[in-house]
Amino acid sequence: MFRYILKRLLIAVPLVFGVLTLTFFIIRLAPGDPAAFFIQPGISPNVAEQIRQQYGLNDPLPVQYVKWLANVLQGDFGRSFSRAQQPVVEVILEALPVTMTIAVLTLVANFVFGIVIGVISAVRQNSFLDRFLTVTALFFYSMPEFWFALMMIILFALKLPLFPVSGLNEVGAESYGAFGFVMDRIWHLVLPVTVLSINGAAGIARYVRGSMLEVIRQDYIRTARAKGLSERVVILKHALRNALLPVITLMGSSLPFIFSGALFIEVIFAFPGMGRVTVEAIFARDYPLIIANTFVSGVMIVLGNLLADVLYAVVDPRIKL
Amino acid sequence: MALLSACSKSGSKSAALSAAARDTTLVIGMLGDADYLNPVIGASLTSSEISGLIYPGLLQGEFDTKTGLLNYLALEKRLRPSSGPDARSPKAALARTWSMSPDRRSITYILRDDAKWADGKPITSRDFKFTYKLYGNPLIASPRQQFLAELVGADKGQVDFDRAIETPDDTTLVFRFYKPVPEHLALFHTSLTPLPEHIWKNVKPEQFRESSLNQKPVGAGPYRLAEWNKQQSLVLSSSATCNLPKPGNIRRIVWRIVPDYTVRLAQLQTGDVDVVESVKPEDFAAVQKANQDVEIKTVGLRVYDYVGWMNMDGEHYNKTGMVRPHPLFGDKRVRRALTMAIDRQSIIDGYLGKYGVLAKTDISPSLKWAYDDSIKPWPFDQAQASKLLAEAGWVPGPDGILQKDGRRFSFSLYTNAGNARRNYACVIIQQNLKEIGIECKIEIQESNVFFQNLQERKLGAWMAGWAIGLEIDPLDVWGSDLKKSRFNFPGFINPRIDQLSGLAKEKMRTEDARPYWVEYQKILHEEQPITFLYWMHETQGFNRRIEGEKLNISGSFYNIDDWTLKPSASIAP
Numbered sequence: 001m002f003r004y005i006l007k008r009l010l011i012a013v014p015l016v017f018g019v020l021t022l023t024f025f026i027i028r029l030a031p032g033d034p035a036a037f038f039i040q041p042g043i044s045p046n047v048a049e050q051i052r053q054q055y056g057l058n059d060p061l062p063v064q065y066v067k068w069l070a071n072v073l074q075g076d077f078g079r080s081f082s083r084a085q086q087p088v089v090e091v092i093l094e095a096l097p098v099t100m101t102i103a104v105l106t107l108v109a110n111f112v113f114g115i116v117i118g119v120i121s122a123v124r125q126n127s128f129l130d131r132f133l134t135v136t137a138l139f140f141y142s143m144p145e146f147w148f149a150l151m152m153i154i155l156f157a158l159k160l161p162l163f164p165v166s167g168l169n170e171v172g173a174e175s176y177g178a179f180g181f182v183m184d185r186i187w188h189l190v191l192p193v194t195v196l197s198i199n200g201a202a203g204i205a206r207y208v209r210g211s212m213l214e215v216i217r218q219d220y221i222r223t224a225r226a227k228g229l230s231e232r233v234v235i236l237k238h239a240l241r242n243a244l245l246p247v248i249t250l251m252g253s254s255l256p257f258i259f260s261g262a263l264f265i266e267v268i269f270a271f272p273g274m275g276r277v278t279v280e281a282i283f284a285r286d287y288p289l290i291i292a293n294t295f296v297s298g299v300m301i302v303l304g305n306l307l308a309d310v311l312y313a314v315v316d317p318r319i320k321l
Numbered sequence: 322m323a324l325l326s327a328c329s330k331s332g333s334k335s336a337a338l339s340a341a342a343r344d345t346t347l348v349i350g351m352l353g354d355a356d357y358l359n360p361v362i363g364a365s366l367t368s369s370e371i372s373g374l375i376y377p378g379l380l381q382g383e384f385d386t387k388t389g390l391l392n393y394l395a396l397e398k399r400l401r402p403s404s405g406p407d408a409r410s411p412k413a414a415l416a417r418t419w420s421m422s423p424d425r426r427s428i429t430y431i432l433r434d435d436a437k438w439a440d441g442k443p444i445t446s447r448d449f450k451f452t453y454k455l456y457g458n459p460l461i462a463s464p465r466q467q468f469l470a471e472l473v474g475a476d477k478g479q480v481d482f483d484r485a486i487e488t489p490d491d492t493t494l495v496f497r498f499y500k501p502v503p504e505h506l507a508l509f510h511t512s513l514t515p516l517p518e519h520i521w522k523n524v525k526p527e528q529f530r531e532s533s534l535n536q537k538p539v540g541a542g543p544y545r546l547a548e549w550n551k552q553q554s555l556v557l558s559s560s561a562t563c564n565l566p567k568p569g570n571i572r573r574i575v576w577r578i579v580p581d582y583t584v585r586l587a588q589l590q591t592g593d594v595d596v597v598e599s600v601k602p603e604d605f606a607a608v609q610k611a612n613q614d615v616e617i618k619t620v621g622l623r624v625y626d627y628v629g630w631m632n633m634d635g636e637h638y639n640k641t642g643m644v645r646p647h648p649l650f651g652d653k654r655v656r657r658a659l660t661m662a663i664d665r666q667s668i669i670d671g672y673l674g675k676y677g678v679l680a681k682t683d684i685s686p687s688l689k690w691a692y693d694d695s696i697k698p699w700p701f702d703q704a705q706a707s708k709l710l711a712e713a714g715w716v717p718g719p720d721g722i723l724q725k726d727g728r729r730f731s732f733s734l735y736t737n738a739g740n741a742r743r744n745y746a747c748v749i750i751q752q753n754l755k756e757i758g759i760e761c762k763i764e765i766q767e768s769n770v771f772f773q774n775l776q777e778r779k780l781g782a783w784m785a786g787w788a789i790g791l792e793i794d795p796l797d798v799w800g801s802d803l804k805k806s807r808f809n810f811p812g813f814i815n816p817r818i819d820q821l822s823g824l825a826k827e828k829m830r831t832e833d834a835r836p837y838w839v840e841y842q843k844i845l846h847e848e849q850p851i852t853f854l855y856w857m858h859e860t861q862g863f864n865r866r867i868e869g870e871k872l873n874i875s876g877s878f879y880n881i882d883d884w885t886l887k888p889s890a891s892i893a894p
Contacts, residue, residue, distance in 0.1 A: 032769035037364065039776065041797040041808050042790050043464045050462035054530075083551070084356045085530045094551060150583060158587055158611070165587045168553060171575050172342050270579040272552030280353075285769060 001313065005306065012302040016295065020072070023294045024065060027287055034081045034285040055081060055287075068291075077292040082284035088292040091277060096259065098168065099266075099273035102192060103258035109197035110204055110254075115240075115247070117201065118208025122243075123235060125213060134209070137202035146264040149195045153268070156191060163191050166270040192269045196262055204250060212243040245316055252308025256300040260293075344888050345572035347867065350585040350594035354552050354578050358538045360514035361455050362530055364464050370878050371576065372514070374557060375540035377436065377444065377565045379512045381414045383407065384791065384875040386621065389688035390831060391791050391875075393508040395419055396433060400505060407873050409880070412566030413542075415444060415515075416494075419508070425501035425829070428511060432492040436565060438517045438541050446494035450486045451518040457482070460526040468510045471498040503829045509792065543569035543882040552578055569882040570869075586862075589615055595864040598877060601741070602676050602860065614865045621687035621874030622856035625680045626743065626786040628663070628734070628750065629851045630656050633812035635778040638803070644814060649732055649781065656849040657699060658709035662757045664701045668746045669855050676860055680853035682845040683798070684838060685789055687874055690831070691838040696846050703757050710757070723758045731760035736784040737768040743784050746854065750784075775810050783810075791875060792831075793838060796822050799850070813850035 033039075034055060035048040052058050056067065071078060077088045117137065121130045140148070157165040164170065164187065173184045215221065216239055224234045263275030274293070281289035313319045355368040363372050383392040387405035394400075394411035398418040403409070416430045436444040456463045457472075457480050474481030476499045487495040496511045520539050524532045538546055542565060544557040555576040559569040577594060579585045586604060588594040590611045600608065605617050630650035637645055650656055669677035681698050684691050710723060710730075718724035722731060734750065736743045744765070751761045761782075766774065774780050787798070800806030800822075801814045821841050825834035845853075861877050863870065866887040873879040 031773050032767075033773060036769060036772055038462075038464060039772075039807070041787075042467075044467035044470075045807060046459070046466065047462050047464050050459050054460075054462060079531065082356075083354075084535065086551075153584065153587055158590060161591065165591055165593060166579055166581075166584045167577065167593075171346060171348055171554070171577065171593075175342075268581045268584055270553075270577070270581070270584060272550075272578070276552070276580065283769065 001310070005310065008306050008309075012299075012306075016298045016302060019298045020291060020295055021065075023291055024068060024287075025061070027285070027290055028061060028064070032285045034287060036285070077295070078288035080281075080286055080289045082281065082286040082289070088289050091289060092274070092292055092296060095272055095274045095277045098271050099260075099262075099275070100258055102189065102196070102262065102265070102271065102273065105189065105193045106196040106200060106262075107254055107258065109193060110200035111247070111251070113197065113201035114204025115208050115244070117205035119212055119235065119240060119243075121205065121209040122212035122216060133205070137205050139202075140198050141202035141206070143199070145195060145199055145262070146268060148199065149192070149265060149268045152191050152195055164188050166268070168271060188269075192265045192271070196265055204247065207247055207250065208243060211246050212239060215239045215243045218242075241315070245312070248311045248315060249308050252304045252306075252311065255304030255307060256297050259300045260297045342573075344886055346575060347571045347573070347596070347884070347886060348575045348577055348594045349596040350579050350588055351576050351598070352578075352580060352582075352585075355555060355576075357530070357535050358546060358549075359516070359535050361452065361461060361463050361465070361516065362535075367576070370876060371555065371557070372538070372540075373542070374544040374569070374574075374878075374881065375538050375542050375546060376514045376516075377415050377541040378413065378514060379415050379430065379432075379449070380508060381409055381411050382512075382875065383409045384873050384879075386687075386873065388690050388832075389685075389692070390690050391505070391509070393505070393512065395430075400508060407871050407879070410566065415565065421504050421507065425498075425503070425507075427495055427497045428504075428507045430494040430496075430511075432494060434492050436541060437562070438520075439539050439545055439560060439562065440517075440520075441562075442517065442519055443491070444515070444517075444541060445491040446488040447491070448515040448518045449494050450482065450488050451522065452515040453486055453513065454482050455516065455521075455526070455529070456513055458526050458529075461529045465513060468513050471500065471502050471506070471510060473497045473499050475499060503826075503831075505831050506826075541565055543567065544574065547573070554578065567882070570885050571881075574881070589862045589864070592864065595867060596877070597862040598859070600860050600862040602672065602674050605860070608862060616863050616865055618861050618863050618870075618872050618877075619676065619858040620861070620872045620877060622678060622685045622858060623687065623791075623874055624786060624788045624859060625683065625685075625856045626746065626784065626854045627680070627851045628659075628854065629775075629780075629783045629785060629811050630659065631778070631781045631811055632656075632850055633814070635781070635812065638812060639778060644803075644812060647781070648728060649730060650811075652713045653848050654709045654713045655715070656852070658706040658713070658757075659754070659759075660699045660849050660852040661702050661709070662706040662759070663750050663753050663852060663854075665698075665852075665854055666701060668749050671749070672742055672745050673855060673857060676858040677855040678858075680856050682842045682853060683787065683789060683795070684793065684842055685856060688791075688793065691793060691835055693839045693842045696842060699846075699849075703753075707757050717758050721758055722760050729760065730758070731762075732781050733762045733764045734782045734784060735764045735766055735771060735774070735780045737771040738765050739768070743786075747784055776807065778810060778812060780810075793825070794822070795841065799845075811850050813848070815844060815848065817844060 034057065035051040038048040038051055056064060079085045080088050080091050083091055117133050121133045124130050153165055156163050168188055169184050173181050176184060221234060221239055224238045260274055263279055266273040266275045278293045281293060351367055355371050356365050357363040357368055358372050358375060360372050360376055363369055381394040383394055383403060384407065385392055385403065385405050386407050392400050392403060394409065395414045395416040395418050396411055415432055415436050417433050419428055419430045421428050432446060438444055455461055456465055457469045469475055469480050472480045472485040474485060485497050517539055520534060524534065536549065541563065543560060543563050545560045547558040548556040557574045559572050561568050579588060585594065585597045586600065586608060589597045590608055600617060608615050631647045632651060633644045634647050637643065665679055669679065678686060679698050681696050686692050714725045715723040715730055718729060722729045734747055736747055747763045751763055754761045775783060795818065797806055798808045799813060799818045800809060801816050801819050803809055803812055818841060821837040825837040828834040861872065868885045868887055870884050871880050
């Protein structure tokens with residue numbers, strides 16, 4: 001297995017690198033100009049040219065590529081164009097904790113609620129409870145996140161002012177002390193995490209229900225019941241473990257989400273996370289930041305897939321790597 | 322559940338705590354973060370507004386709403402007497418007085434001697450000379466470098482700082498120009514904000530933008546930077562030692578970054594935020610119904626939307642560099658007919674209501690000294706429009722669409738994505754034009770792409786807008802030299818415009834140029850190089866607990882250091 005992982009990681013290096021190279025050329029060939037902001041009446045025409053010179057955009061494309069390559073190989077992703085020349089690594093390191101806090105909370109809630117609802121639906125297949133859960137889950141699953149978020153804000157922040165409308169902390173939260181600060185932060189996270197996890201849990205519940213129904217009909221489940229095991233043990237020990245195999249793929253593919261951020265939620269709740277960094281970078285044609293973001297999400301997708309494959313082998317003895 | 326209730330308990334506790342802090346804290350909701358809190362390189366409007374509170378100014382600017390003229394104030398001298406409700410006291414100015422030399426080739430300032438940077442060091446004339454060198458350094462690429470365009474040496478391509486700026490002693494500052502310069506322009510161009518030399522002198526120009534000093538600005542204004550969480554919030558606190566003019570009244574001002582407009586509005590309703598800029602007219606009623614403490618304030622007319630028509634054949638020009646009329650819009654009768662076919666008033670009534678004003682040219686009605694009230698806007702008259710089009714040779718074809726020499730009058734109207742107002746206007750325009758037999762397709766492009774296409778003069782017809790400067794200088798937008806006039810997107814060429822603008826610049830008093838600007842407006846009105854649609858009042862939402870605010874065309878935060886907050890006890894339910 002160790003060899004397998006090592007092999008996959010080695011293959012991943014040229015893969016990620018190829019993605020970065022492609023991105024490098026595509027964004028430079030796409031229309032739009034990083035210095036466009038400086039082209040407006042009242043600003044000297046020289047400025048845009050000087051800025052392009054500073055960013056090194058006046059060199060021929062191959063020269064730019066070689067220079068960029070040399071820097072990246074030394075681990076230097078450059079400085080952001082649009083965020084006041086902040087090193088892009090710093091920009092990402094500032095945004096990551098915010099995104100990860102939300103994402104980890106969301107994923108835990110997603111899987112816990114998703115699995116519980118899925119199992120209940122499957123065990124009580126076609127009952128009223130199952131129908132109710134299925135319809136509710138589909139209802140939330142098909143709801144656009146940004147709209148749902150705005151509705152939650154209107155309901156729980158405007159009509160019933162229980163939670164704050166947006167932001168990570170109250171203005172002046174620093175003065176509450178460490179405990180107060182963390183509580184204030186959690187209080188601000190309730191709405192966004194609820195929105196994200198209701199949406200996600202609904203999806204996972206559908207998967208779990210489907211695979212659980214399949215497993216329950218298997219012969220070995222009948223055997224387990226025939227042995228006289230209690231229904232609880234049959235479902236939770238024998239059926240669930242097998243039914244969770246497809247869910248593991250979902251876990252692996254959720255990894256990029258932890259790092260790439262949930263754009264709509266970040267915009268609506270004013271969180272300075274990765275989703276916003278990425279989109280704002282694209283709109284501003286902030287080349288170094290776009291590349292660095294591509295790097296982060298590229299690596300995460302590769303690792304996520306690898307993790308899913310490895311987890312498969314861990315939980316399913318039939319699979320050998 | 323236990324966790325939830327614990328949170329909401331702490332929530333109410335924190336709400337109580339912040340109520341105490343609320344009376345001394347003003348919160349402003351904004352779309353995006355500031356870039357550099359450094360007057361030399363700060364480029365966004367937010368950055369300039371915030372820098373303006375942190376840094377001192379040589380002079381104080383004042384926009385006179387009665388005349389529409391800009392005024393400059395030193396402690397003991399003003400360019401012209403102040404009038405109108407927005408008059409300011411000049412106490413924040415670093416200059417005590419100034420004098421123009423008789424040949425108008427130099428201006429000498431006498432500075433006050435009691436001004437100090439926030440770290441206690443005195444502000445001297447050397448700080449100005451030092452900073453002007455930074456403004457002029459191409460490696461720094463300051464967006465304000467054109468302010469140096471008249472200094473000695475600028476005509477030869479490189480300002481000669483040793484001769485252009487002299488500092489005989491700490492409180493005397495002399496600027497020399499290579500040509501005679503009108504006083505108002507000299508004042509405007511020599512009053513760039515200084516940086517403290519003793520702090521910045523060791524920063525290399527090529528590292529200027531990266532310098533960590535940009536994160537902790539040392540100024541001398543009524544506020545200083547207390548805290549800056551990138552992309553979240555920026556906090557200024559009143560600077561206790563400030564004597565330019567005084568520490569700000571409100572103890573803390575917080576700019577909160579809330580990218581989503583709906584959420585900014587919601588926060589204005591809940592009172593989490595006290596000021597939100599650019600509230601859309603369609604939301605006024607709902608916001609004010611939900612929170613009676615919110616009021617809508619407007620500033621002068623500075624922004625307009627227009628429909629651009631390519632006057633010349635852009636494709637031909639890009640290929641050959643030669644100008645020939647555009648096959649559809651090259652004829653001024655056609656452009657006038659298009660203006661008359663569009664029901665501009667119903668766009669205003671439907672979207673902007675009383676916050677929109679029909680536009681005739683690009684001289685704003687707020688610039689009263691130059692604005693020509695006698696011009697009657699082209700009426701909405703489709704019969705007349707059809708007649709004009711027929712005169713120009715456009716007659717209905719078999720499919721009902723106008724035709725001339727076998728060419729159908731059909732085109733695409735481009736605009737940028739994400740602007741509800743422009744989308745609304747485009748649909749009305751499309752409908753109006755259809756009524757007189759013109760086919761117009763609406764195409765929406767991502768802003769960056771749209772702007773690039775405009776610059777390359779690739780679009781035939783488009784809808785966009787401009788924000789005007791408070792000094793009239795139309796050459797960038799209407800100059801005949803299309804290489805130099807980068808914003809003359811339609812390729813409108815009328816040498817008289819260049820002449821008028823040159824004549825106006827020679828006048829030593831701004832208001833004496835009025836006859837030229839009146840003629841300028843007549844030309845634009847007759848020629849209709851574009852269809853001017855409407856001027857918009859920018860509308861800002863304010864919480865009523867703010868008192869003493871004066872909003873002005875030169876900015877919503879014109880006198881923010883004089884604002885006060887009503888204590889919450891007096892407005893609590």
